[in-house]
Structure formats: C-alpha cells, structure tokens
Amino acid sequence: MEFTRRDLFKKSAAITIGAAVSHWPPAAGDPLPSWNDGPAKTAILNFVQATTDRTNPKFVPEPERIATFDQDGTLWVEHPIYAQVVYCFSRVPAVVKARPELADVEPYKTVLSGRDEAIGKLSTPDLYKILAATLSGMSVEQFESNVKNWLANARDSRWKKRYTELIYQPMIEVLTYMRSSGYKTYIVTGGGQDFVRVYSEETYGIPPEQVVGTASGTTFGYDKDGQPFLTKDPKLLLNDDKAGKPEGIHLMIGRRPYAAFGNSIGDQQMLEYTKAGDGERLAMLVIHDDADREYAYGPAQGLPDTKVGTFTQALYDQAKSKGWTIASVKNDWKRVVS
C-alpha cells in the first residue's frame, strides 16, 4: 500500500499502461492455449461452437451474443485487497490537502497513519466514506487523469507489477476467443464503473461503453468561461453487486447474457439470470485454489471467508447442482498471472 503523493498530471504516464491484450495472441488452432484440457475448457469450446454454428439448434444470432465478465477475481487478482481500494487510500492525502480539517478526523486519520493493521480493520461504513471522498468532487477528466497516473506508478506488494499486469492470461484468451466468435464482451463489476473504464480498453480490449459497474451520478455544470463539464458526485445510482448485477445488466445493456463468468457470491445472481435464459447458456465460476501461484480462499479450500471475493460452500454446491461450469485455477489454468 502506497500513500506517497505523486505527480498526478504527468501526461506521458498514460501511454505506459500495459498492452496485455496484444502480447499473448492465442496460438493458431487452439484459442485457449493457457487452459489445460478438461471439462472447463471443453465447456467453453463447446458453447462457442454450438452458438455460432448456423446449422446447430443452439445457434444464437450475432447481435444477441452478449458475454459478461466479473472483474475482481475473474479477470484480475483481487487479493489481498481490491486495487481500487488501494487507489482510494492513495488519494486520501490529496483529499486532506484540499480539506485540512479532515486530517484529525476518522477514518482519514487512520489512512494517513499508514499503519496497515489499523487500516485493515476499518469498518465497511468507514471504507465507503473514503470511497465517496476520493471518487467524487472532481471533473470526470480529472478523475481519469488521476487513475491513469496511479496505474502507471503503483505496484502490487507481491509481484511488484502494475495492477493492470495482474490479469489472468486464461481469461484474456476467453475474451479474445469470444470476441472473435462474434460475442460482445462486457465487464460487469462491483468495482467503480468510471475507475475500470480508464484501463478496460488497453487491458482487456473492452471499450468504456462495455463496462458496467457500481456507478454514482455526475452533475452537469459550466465553468467560469461558460464551458460545460461534468462533476462526479457521491450519490450512488447503481450498486452493481449481487442482485445489482442483473439489474445493472438490464439498465446498461438491455439484453440477457448468453455467457457469464464470475468467482464470488457477488456474481451469483448474474450467473443465475444468465443460466435461466432460453437455449444454450454458459455460467462459469472460477475457483481460487492455488496458493502457490496465486491465492486460495473460501470455504471450499478450508479457509475462512475474507473481505474480498467471498466464496461460500453454498455457492459451490449451487454451481454443481445447477450445471454451471467450474474452473479451478489450480487444475484448469496453465498460467495464472501473466
């Protein structure tokens, strides 16, 4: 976790953000070279082949081919803490600089202390206070610039890589394969819609308009020269988690997905909603069970629930009984973090 104030407006930083989409093209012949042969890989291949073959009764016309992907824990690493939360902590000094009276007020005081143990114990309401304070009050362009600069400079604590490099190569291959098969790929994340949109195109090949996330409103206004601009405000419009995911999909896309990918209880309703549609549907649950190459978390691994990416035995049982596809990081993925 880093709290150093940086040169947040260094324009050139933006272009250094990873080019993950292009540097691992799938090998010819096998669109999923980072997947081990097994039921998960077979399920993806069979689903795409069936739904794109005009002679197959499971054929889906191209405009209806929508696939939705959770981000944290499904497309990139979510442990030990969501990247966006690290970003928000990193912005606290700037918030306090603009409003010095907050320096001695909780939860800002604890974040400024830099004491990881105390920060780890912040309550959820305190965390929301920090999110609201650091994700609102600026123009949408200023926010984008702040995030780009942070992404270019921040490194995770374990791999010492940029967060946009901590993406799962097997899932990048699924995104690329589905797009090349006429699927429109969407991120549907509990994370901030504006945050993820900053890097989604360069990192995943997913344009901002195909990112659905937790979203607050903006307020239209004019600057002193009469130029219109949008200010990010703290009012929550869409809590894109759990039941909010299918609700967000309806709001932002307006079609039920044919395929959905998730890894936690936050994705349960999206997977249920997807699987309940007519015809062939794919619902995939990624299981994090590889402590050596990444992390193992959730009761299926004999570990207690954690604050992020909550995975329960009930979700695992539901996946088994409802015919969802289970992808084990340990058994199904040849590579994990690129």
Add this chain to the structure above:
Amino acid sequence: MEFTRRDLFKKSAAITIGAAVSHWPPAAGDPLPSWNDGPAKTAILNFVQATTDRTNPKFVPEPERIATFDQDGTLWVEHPIYAQVVYCFSRVPAVVKARPELADVEPYKTVLSGRDEAIGKLSTPDLYKILAATLSGMSVEQFESNVKNWLANARDSRWKKRYTELIYQPMIEVLTYMRSSGYKTYIVTGGGQDFVRVYSEETYGIPPEQVVGTASGTTFGYDKDGQPFLTKDPKLLLNDDKAGKPEGIHLMIGRRPYAAFGNSIGDQQMLEYTKAGDGERLAMLVIHDDADREYAYGPAQGLPDTKVGTFTQALYDQAKSKGWTIASVKNDWKRVVS
C-alpha cells in the same frame, strides 16, 4: 388516441413491425439523397470526411467515434403527442382491470373517459402518475411483449401509419452514413429507455445496448419455481432530459460524443457538451418549420410553445452564435415522413 384493449400477447404481431432501416438504402455516390444541397448537408458530409481521413488533423480514431441522436422530433415525429404517452394511455384499462379501485380515481378516471380535451389538460404530475403506473410492476419480458403488440396495432391519427413508420428518412440516412463511416450511433432520449429499446434495432438499426433514455430501476427476484426474473419498478434512476442527457451519456457510454443531433431545449446540454470537446465536433439542431409536410412549432415559427419538443428563440440564437448546424425540415429535407 386509442383505448381499446387488444390481444396483447399475440406473438406474431412482433414480426410485422416496420423494416425501415433496409427499404431506403442511400443511393451510391450520395449517402444523403433525401437532403437538399445546402449548409446542413455540407456540414454533415464535411464532418464525416474530415474525422475519418487519417491524413486530416481532425481525424478521430474509430473507437472514439460516438454519435448521439435525440429521438422525439429528431428521428421520428413527436407531435401532437409523444408516442410513448399514447402507449401509456392505452395501458390504463389493463392497469385498472388489475386494480379496479383506480377506476374512480384521477387521473385514471379521465383517461378512461376517452375525452381528448380533458386528457390534454392533465397536469404533469398526473401524467407522471400514469407513466409510473403503466411502465412498472411487470417483468421486463412482459413489458417488451406489451410494447411490441401495441406498436404492431396502433396507428397515428394523421397519417394512419404505425408509429415506427413516422421516422424521418433524412435522419435514417445520417444514421446509416455515420455507421458506414465507423461511427457508433446511439439514441439519447428523454423517452423511456426500455420502451425505445423494443423497436430501436428494427426501426433505426440501433441495438438496445446503444439506447440511453429515461430509466427506472428493476428489482431482481425469483418466481414460484425459483426462476430469477426482473420486475420493472417505478423508482427513477436517470431523467435523461436537459442536463440529464450529458449525465446519461457519461453513465451509459462513458465517452463524449463527436456528433450530436437534437431539436428541442431538452437537447441543449447534450449539444453544448458535444461541441465543447477537443477537435472537430458536430452539433445539429433540427427545426420543425414545415406545417404542410409535418408540423411547425416553436417561437421561431411564430407559434407558442407546446407541451412537446419545446423550441425557444434562445435556443435558436444559441445555435447560430455557437456554430451549431441548423437543419430546416422545410428547406433541407426532400422527404420528411417516409
């Protein structure tokens, strides 16, 4: 205005909705054959040519080519009453059948009376009551089915055509031309997002996920068989009118448009926001000044403001002074309603 209760679940009706997108392809060589030569046509052609030519300093990379179109009064006829309001009135008998206690309660009583003069005098709050009652409480699939059936059967009072046939051929050509030039076309309407999504693809070639409109929430739940479904609820999430249009564009698209088309004070902020972007931007205001072929309304035509499509002298003056392109129905369009 029609209040007859119809067979709302007649499946075959859906396929009879107009195929307007395909039956007037632009002639080879001129992408805008229904436009008279003049400054408006020239402005569109010059804008598209400049922004799609790699050697031009005004070039815009394809992923950033976003064009937004108001619907009522910009893509289809809005006078004498918004089609969606006619739809909502037509649903009042079904609402009252399900809740008989409303039959003697205003504003339902007035709508049920069928007296056009009294209905025309309903206050805005009363109108909102009717919209909320007729646009919520059902599953999203039921709503889609209701709208499809209504569209297949309803006819406007002047031309005796389906509402989806009352589209402006010159604007259909603009949509087609911009898409063939790599622009992603969006509807950004004050009308209901779910309503417009039902017919946007067949009518305009715009898929549901590219319709931004006034949107209420949905609530995720399970039916008696445990199947998940979404119910439309009355809580407003986005009032996609005036300042709500750029706010809605940010929420749903996340990029500032390069071109925007509107016709009323509801579009002012969208046009301002578009035009304020860097580089070349096109902001077009359609002026309804042709009472013979369509309608003439607003102070520029010496007519009082009306309840729909409000157009003011101030908006006209702003368009002139800010370099927006003005398209006169009378002078710029060879055809009006297809």
